[in-house]
Amino acid sequence: MTDETTAEIEVLLASVDEAAERVKTAKADLATAKGQFDSFMAELGRRRVQTGENQLSQEFANRIYWDHPDVSVSAIGLGLGIAASAVSSHVGNKTYEATCPDCSETVLSVQTSRTGYKNPYVRCDRCKAVEADRQAEWERSRPEREAETAARKEAHSQRLREGDYWISVDEIVFLPEASLRDDYFAVVGSGGDCVHEARRIADERAWKTGKGVKYICIHCGRVEEPTLVRYVERSRGETP
Known part of the structure; x- marks a missing residue:
């Protein structure tokens, strides 16, 4: 120094x-x-x-x-x-100006105590009504969404029963076909805001050996080569 x-x-x-x-x-x-x-x-x-x-x-x-x-x-x-x-x-409440987060309109809100949270963003009455309608529609569609989720789970379970997939070192299933990243399908790892809808780069030798299997995101082009350690044969269950 x-x-x-x-x-x-x-x-x-x-x-x-x-x-x-x-x-x-x-x-x-x-x-x-x-x-x-x-x-x-x-x-x-x-x-x-x-x-x-x-x-x-x-x-x-x-x-x-x-x-x-x-x-x-x-x-x-x-x-x-x-x-x-x-x-x-x-001493009573304090009225202050807030901003509607949806339409940016100025809204009068009330703070009830000095230690109470003073929310700078408060929905106006019009946007409250719109949000209430949206929430009501969301609740009305709940049975349909739950049925779709159940169907996807069953479809995935059926796919796993069929076999022909690899399991990675971190116990993620990698299917030979294209997969969409959600709760039930494993694809290219996370990164940024991309949803990572991936497809396997065709290489049958790599697929048979589990070495050099690669997936590519069809949106951002990111390629991932997972470490595959266990193969589940088609309709025969897991093999060492």
């Missing part, structure tokens, strides 16, 4: 230390300010007990609660003369 490099690192370390010290000082100042605020809220609470009159308006409490997140809820409760757990319901 050169002297120049060492000097540069020392300067950067000094900058880090200075920034850390500023943060430390700021945290101390924040703690002091919060303590002073808490003390004043406690005093307002005592005045409320002595006079029977509210010392902190709901409007002002609402502003403190929503616009000053560093002020504790318990401090606001002291000023209002109520438990911290009752503060959020006392």
